[in-house]
Amino acid sequence: MNIIIHPRPNPIIAAMYTLRDLDADVIIIHGPSGCGFMASRLMEEAGVHVVTTAMGDEQLIFGSEDRLVDLLREVDERFSPSLVGVVGTCASMIIGENLESAVDSADIGATVLPVESHGCMGANTNGAILVMGVAAERGIISTEEAARQIAMLKAATAMEVSRGMASHDYLPPSRGATKLEAARRVVNVLDEGGSVAVVLNAKKELAYRFADLLSAVEHARKLLGGEVTYIANLDPDIGLPRIQRYARDVLTDLECAGVNLDHITGGLDEYPLTGERAGEILADLSVELRLVAGLAHSVPGIRENDVLVTDQPRQLAHLLASGFSLSVGEISSHSAIMAARHIVATDTGDLIRQLAEERAGGARI
Numbered sequence: 001m002n003i004i005i006h007p008r009p010n011p012i013i014a015a016m017y018t019l020r021d022l023d024a025d026v027i028i029i030h031g032p033s034g035c036g037f038m039a040s041r042l043m044e045e046a047g048v049h050v051v052t053t054a055m056g057d058e059q060l061i062f063g064s065e066d067r068l069v070d071l072l073r074e075v076d077e078r079f080s081p082s083l084v085g086v087v088g089t090c091a092s093m094i095i096g097e098n099l100e101s102a103v104d105s106a107d108i109g110a111t112v113l114p115v116e117s118h119g120c121m122g123a124n125t126n127g128a129i130l131v132m133g134v135a136a137e138r139g140i141i142s143t144e145e146a147a148r149q150i151a152m153l154k155a156a157t158a159m160e161v162s163r164g165m166a167s168h169d170y171l172p173p174s175r176g177a178t179k180l181e182a183a184r185r186v187v188n189v190l191d192e193g194g195s196v197a198v199v200l201n202a203k204k205e206l207a208y209r210f211a212d213l214l215s216a217v218e219h220a221r222k223l224l225g226g227e228v229t230y231i232a233n234l235d236p237d238i239g240l241p242r243i244q245r246y247a248r249d250v251l252t253d254l255e256c257a258g259v260n261l262d263h264i265t266g267g268l269d270e271y272p273l274t275g276e277r278a279g280e281i282l283a284d285l286s287v288e289l290r291l292v293a294g295l296a297h298s299v300p301g302i303r304e305n306d307v308l309v310t311d312q313p314r315q316l317a318h319l320l321a322s323g324f325s326l327s328v329g330e331i332s333s334h335s336a337i338m339a340a341r342h343i344v345a346t347d348t349g350d351l352i353r354q355l356a357e358e359r360a361g362g363a364r365i
Contacts, residue, residue, distance in 0.1 A: 013036060233270060
C-alpha cells in the first residue's frame with residue numbers, strides 16, 4: 001500500500017465546508033479548542049458562526065456530552081439558528097462520544113446535523129459524504145441530491161488518486177512558474193490574431209477567483225483582437241442553493257465583462273466530471289493556445305504548452321514535474337474569496353490586462 005506522506009485535506013474540515021454549503025448558521029466543533037482553528041476563521045468570514053466545546057484532559061477521561069448539550073442550548077439562545085452542524089473530531093470520536101444523544105438531550109428549536117467525523121477516516125471527502133447522508137436523513141436535501149453529491153465526491157477522490165495530489169507519496173509545495181511568461185503567451189497569441197481557448201473548471205467558491213482569467217482574456221481580446229472560446233462549469237441550476245448562488249454571481253460579473261460562454265460543462269460541484277467534459281471540447285478545437293484555470297489536472301489531455309492556473313502548491317509541483325512549464329499559482333485564492341460575492345482579481349489576470357494595454361499603446365477599456 002502506497003502511503004501519502006505529505007499532508008492531505010482533513011475529513012473534519014471537509015465536513016465543515018459542506019455544512020457551510022448547506023447554509024448552516026452555526027457549526028459546533030466537538031473537540032479541543034484548537035481543532036479546525038484556521039478553517040474556522042475562514043468560515044466566520046463566510047458568515048458562519050463556529051464554536052467549540054473546547055475539550056481538555058478531563059473531558060478526554062470522563063466524557064464531554066454534558067458540555068455539548070450545554071453548548072447547543074447556548075448556541076440556540078445566542079444565535080437563534082435554523083440549522084446547526086455538530087462536527088466530531090479525533091478526540092470526541094476516539095472516546096466514543098454520542099453526538100446524536102447530545103442533540104436529542106439538548107432539544108433545541110433548530111435542525112441539528114450530528115456528523116461523526118474524525119481525521120483518521122481516509123479521504124477528506126469522507127467527511128463531506130457523512131454530512132450529505134445526515135442532511136438527507138433530516139430532510140435538508142433530497143435523497144436524490146445526496147446521491148448525486150456523494151457520486152461527485154467519490155469521483156473527486158478517484159481523480160486525486162489517479163492524477164492529483166494523492167497520486168504521489170510526496171510532493172513538495174511550489175509557487176509555480178513565472179506569471180509574466182504565462183501572461184505574455186496569452187497576449188502574444190491574441191496580438192497576432194490567433195485563437196485561444198479558456199477553460200474554467202473551478203471547485204465551488206473558487207470560481208470567484210479563477211473566473212478572473214476569463215475576464216482578463218476578454219479584456220485583452222477587445223484591445224488586441226484574436227478569437228477566444230470560453231468553457232466553464234457555471235450551470236446556475238445545479239447544486240446546493242449556495243453553490244448555485246456562486247454560479248449566478250460569477251455569471252453576472254462575466255456578462256458585465258463581455259464574456260459570452262461558448263460551452264457550459266455543468267455545475268460548480270461537478271468539477272470531476274466537468275473537467276472530463278472540458279477535455280472533450282478542447283480535443284475538438286484547433287487553437288494556438290489553451291488556458292485552463294482552477295483544477296487544471298482534472299482536464300484530460302492537457303498539453304505541455306498549455307497555460308495552467310491553480311491554487312494548490314503541491315499540485316503545482318506535480319504539474320511542473322510532469323513537464324507543464326507554464327503552470328502558475330494563485331496561492332492565496334482560498335482565503336481571498338471566503339466572503340466574496342463578486343469575481344476577485346488574480347495576479348495572472350492583472351498581468352494579462354496590463355500587458356495587453358501596453359501592447360495596445362496604453363489604451364484602456
